[in-house]
Amino acid sequence: MYLPPIRMLVADDSASVQAFFKDVADRSPMPIEVTAASTGTECLNLLSRGGFNLAFVNVNLPDVSGMEVLGLVRSQGDKTFVVLMSAKVTDARLDLARQLNAYEYLVKPFTAADVNAILKTYKQVMVRMETLIVDDSRTIRRVIRQVLESGMFKLSIEEAVDGETALQRFKDGSFDIVFLDYAMPGLNGLETLDAILIKQPKAKVIMISAMPDKDLEGQALKHGAIAFLPKPFFNVDVSRAVHKALDLKMPNLTANWSPGRDLKRNAICPADDDQDNLAQANLAGDKGRTLTWV
8 A cells, every 4th residue: 555755844053963853763664754953943944835744843942932932833733753852951841742642752862763663653643543432421422432533543433322332333344443341231241251352353442441450440340451540640641552452662751640739740950041031931841731642
């Protein structure tokens, strides 16, 4: 099947960094066209014109910071798959990167394997997947649907109110990913899981439950679930489960983070002197909007 070339922007004032990404693209089995930008203004102009599938943007670009650029294009409605990068990282930068809906924050030096893992994720993003949500709670089904539909993956979503209805859906077609509640009338989650995997052994089933029970989690995984999500869960928890189901590396930007949880982050350097730029990007990026990480 023919796939059009991926248009990738690399915004970095280092010629060696630009050459590094060009080499990664040349070695990739995917067709990739690389465009380089050396300043923030050049990066902003290119992203504002549109047409790029993904972009690797250095935070410390000359004249306009990468954070400011991303904030400005996000405020214009741009949804480019963006990876930020720099030689240092702080809590403030990570928080702002999440608010600006960056997919990842790479800390230099990074490797070709790091970039290829992101390219693998982007390749998966281009493929539409059939998804089934099975839960007797209409509210839970609606919440999961909203999270999935606002995420980066292309998902065709159907719903089922119980195990029997879910199995009927499998008679009519197949599903790549299934979100399956444990406690339902009729067939419970484990019974439904067993029946689903008989019909479609390659289905990736994510068990969800209002009972955060380690024994139940162990049973679900033993029966073939790819992940177990106790309710209530954050958007990022769903993201982790989907990444795991698709055998994708979870971005470090959100791997150990959840909103509202006071987690320790790996800040390796003190704050630098570009806080004014960060503040401007924060304002430009519409801090108050709802973000998801699927």
